Structures are given as structure tokens and as C-alpha cells.
Amino acid sequence: MSSAFVCPNCGSQAVSTFYEVKNIPIHSCIMLPTRQEALDFPKGNIALGFCKECGFISNTVFDSSVINYSSIYEDQQSFSSTFNVFAEGLAKRLIEKYDLHGKKIVEIGCGKGDFLALLCELGDNFGVGIDPAYIKDRVQSKVSDRLTFIQDYYSEKYANIHGDLICCRHTFEHIPNTFEFLSNVRQAIGNRLDTIVFFELPDVTRVLREIAFWDIYHEHCSYFSPGSLARLFRSCQFEIIDLSKDFGDQYILIEARPVSRRAEKMHELEESVEELSNDVKYFSTHCREKLDQWKKRLHQIADGRRAVVWGSGSKCVSFMTTFGVKDEIEYVIDINPFRHGKYLPGAGKQVMPPEFLRKYKPDIVIVMNPIYYAEIRQMLDDMDITTEVMSI
Numbered sequence: 001m002s003s004a005f006v007c008p009n010c011g012s013q014a015v016s017t018f019y020e021v022k023n024i025p026i027h028s029c030i031m032l033p034t035r036q037e038a039l040d041f042p043k044g045n046i047a048l049g050f051c052k053e054c055g056f057i058s059n060t061v062f063d064s065s066v067i068n069y070s071s072i073y074e075d076q077q078s079f080s081s082t083f084n085v086f087a088e089g090l091a092k093r094l095i096e097k098y099d100l101h102g103k104k105i106v107e108i109g110c111g112k113g114d115f116l117a118l119l120c121e122l123g124d125n126f127g128v129g130i131d132p133a134y135i136k137d138r139v140q141s142k143v144s145d146r147l148t149f150i151q152d153y154y155s156e157k158y159a160n161i162h163g164d165l166i167c168c169r170h171t172f173e174h175i176p177n178t179f180e181f182l183s184n185v186r187q188a189i190g191n192r193l194d195t196i197v198f199f200e201l202p203d204v205t206r207v208l209r210e211i212a213f214w215d216i217y218h219e220h221c222s223y224f225s226p227g228s229l230a231r232l233f234r235s236c237q238f239e240i241i242d243l244s245k246d247f248g249d250q251y252i253l254i255e256a257r258p259v260s261r262r263a264e265k266m267h268e269l270e271e272s273v274e275e276l277s278n279d280v281k282y283f284s285t286h287c288r289e290k291l292d293q294w295k296k297r298l299h300q301i302a303d304g305r306r307a308v309v310w311g312s313g314s315k316c317v318s319f320m321t322t323f324g325v326k327d328e329i330e331y332v333i334d335i336n337p338f339r340h341g342k343y344l345p346g347a348g349k350q351v352m353p354p355e356f357l358r359k360y361k362p363d364i365v366i367v368m369n370p371i372y373y374a375e376i377r378q379m380l381d382d383m384d385i386t387t388e389v390m391s392i
């Protein structure tokens with residue numbers, strides 16, 4: 001029991017540590033220009049703590065002072081058709097469900113602005129996006145005259161920016177002070193009770209049940225389950241409209257509206273703290289076993305065969321550094337052109353475009369996210385590359 005740590009969701013001190021990783025890169029989406037800089041990239045530690053009171057899981061040794069989401073943060077996912085189909089379907093669903101036409105949309109943590117542009121194009125809406133990693137003109141949109149971007153962190157400073165929809169995707173898991181952040185969002189809404197709030201973030205129950213340790217990395221300090229997320233939303237005076245999972249059950253989607261008095265109604269997807277506690281026990285009991293299995297597997301793969309990893313995002317950085325991958329894998333493949341030729345923090349592996357595989361001729365391609373398996377298989381077939389393809 002780490003007595004000094006206070007749960008950022010509920011304020012309880014009943015937080016116990018169940019998983020630790022030392023010396024992993026503090027950032028996993030920043031690509032480095034040289035191998036040496038990648039190897040020397042600053043490291044941090046993880047000690048995941050489980051709150052017995054509210055079920056929230058967080059990195060109890062997270063140091064936010066070392067984090068800097070500048071514009072060299074390369075997290076754009078919209079180069080993949082699989083991802084784009086998902087994002088477009090989601091945008092259409094939100095527009096239809098909440099009649100978002102000619103409305104104002106605020107996106108907190110909009111990245112390069114892809115999703116906000118999509119919502120504004122498909123529904124003739126107006127958008128304001130806030131993100132420190134925003135890069136001007138990266139996303140070309142035919143409605144750019146209706147889009148405003150602020151290259152900054154969201155804070156109380158922006159409480160005067162109101163939207164009919166407040167959207168926040170893949171950002172909340174990077175925020176250490178979760179209650180404070182969501183309370184700021186709620187306070188900014190004030191008495192505009194018809195505002196819709198939509199958050200999307202990874203589901204920790206899947207990580208725990210699949211022992212997907214590659215989904216645990218330093219940038220993610222906060223790990224939510226449907227239950228712990230819904231409980232936090234209620235404690236910040238929101239009522240849950242809907243709670244669902246998507247993208248191969250990897251993401252939790254929450255739709256909520258502000259209320260003036262605390263809502264009590266639970267959603268059927270919410271698990272209890274006790275159920276979550278069982279998942280945590282399962283993870284911590286079998287984690288070592290799974291790590292050993294993978295080490296053995298990598299050793300076998302590397303024995304006379306050429307292996308590459310496909311997908312250079314955070315999962316890959318975590319996978320490589322948790323194992324300390326050395327010569328077993330030389331290159332990482334990615335379709336994002338802004339990553340090509342650069343090096344992965346920590347592991348120091350170079351990121352190459354798919355075409356590179358024509359001459360490299362790998363024996364095995366390890367796909368970092370099973371949801372992209374079919375898309376990757378197709379690209380390899382189109383390039384006439386014969387190789388074994390496996391998902392983690």
C-alpha cells in the first residue's frame with residue numbers, strides 16, 4: 001500500500017500497486033532523428049496502483065513535469081483506412097444522434113484536427129480544437145474557414161469557449177488530475193444543460209484480461225474501465241446517456257450530459273469495483289508468465305529469421321522496451337510518412353515505410369494491433385511480399 005498516493009478520481013488513499021516497469025521512455029510518440037538520441041531518450045517509471053474505493057487505475061509514480069506534448073508529438077492515426085472507417089462512422093453517428101448541424105463543436109485534445117474537421121464537414125458545423133501538439137495545415141479541410149485551432153493545453157483559461165458538443169478523444173488517459181480536469185469541463189459548461197459531452201479512451205479491462213502489457217506506457221498515467229469512468233462522470237455532475245465499447249472492444253465511448261444534481265443511474269456496461277479487482281488480480285498473477293512466453297517466442301523468431309514489427313506507435317515502444325528487444329528485430333514499419341527514417345525512443349529502432357519490405361524480405365511481420373491485421377495483410381499481398389504475419 002503506497003500511503004502517500006491519493007486517488008485522483010475519488011481522493012481515497014486505499015491504492016495498492018500491482019504492476020511495475022522501470023526505465024521506459026517518458027514519451028512514445030516522439031520520433032528521434034538519430035539512433036543515439038533515441039537510445040538516450042529520457043526514461044521514467046510505472047507503478048500501477050488500483051483504488052479499492054472507485055476502481056481507478058493510475059501510475060502512482062507519474063511525473064508530469066517531464067511530459068511535453070509539443071508539435072513533434074506524432075500521434076496521427078488517420079493514415080490507416082481501418083482507423084478512418086471507424087472515425088467516419090463515429091462522426092456520422094454523433095451527428096445524427098445529437099442533430100449536430102450548424103452547431104459548435106469543441107474538441108479538447110484534437111491532435112492534428114482530423115476528427116474535428118470530419119464533424120464539421122459532415123454536419124456543416126463550426127469547430128474549435130485545442131491541443132499543444134496541433135500543427136497548422138497538417139490536415140487539409142474544405143471547411144477550414146469554420147475551424148479554429150488553439151495550440152495549447154486545455155485549462156480553465158478556455159472556460160469561455162462553449163460548444164453544443166464537447167468532444168475529447170484519446171486525451172483523458174494522459175491527464176493525471178482526472179477529477180480536477182473533468183470538473184473544469186463541467187464548470188465551463190455552467191447551466192447550459194443541453195451540452196453533450198463525448199469522451200473516448202482505452203478500456204483497461206481488456207488490457208487486464210488479455211494481459212496486454214504493451215498497452216501500458218508512461219504517457220498513459222490514467223487507466224479507466226467503463227465503471228470507473230462512469231463513476232467519475234457522475235461525481236463531476238454528469239448523467240450518463242450511453243456507454244459503449246468500439247474499435248475491437250479496445251476503446252470506451254462515453255456520452256454524457258451535465259446535470260444540476262448528482263445523477264445516480266448506472267449503465268449496464270459498468271462493472272463493480274469488486275469485478276475490476278478480480279481483473280487486476282488475474283493480471284498480476286499471470287503477467288510474469290505472459291512476459292516469459294513472449295521472451296521465449298521472440299528468441300525463437302529471431303533464431304535465423306528476419307522479423308519486423310508493423311506499427312511504430314506507443315504499443316510498439318512499450319513492447320520493445322518492456323522486453324529490452326535488441327538484435328531480434330531491426331526495423332519497424334509504419335504507414336505514417338511523418339515517422340519514416342526516424343527512430344523509436346528507448347529501443348532505437350528505425351521506422352521504415354511498407355515499401356522497404358520489398359528488398360528487406362522479412363520472414364515474419366509482427367502486427368502490433370490485431371485490428372489492422374487484414375489491412376496489413378492486404379498491403380503485403382499487393383506488394384507481392386510472401387511472409388508470415390502474426391498479431392500480438
Ligand SMILES: [Zn+2]
Binds near residue numbers: 012
Ligand atoms: Zn479512487
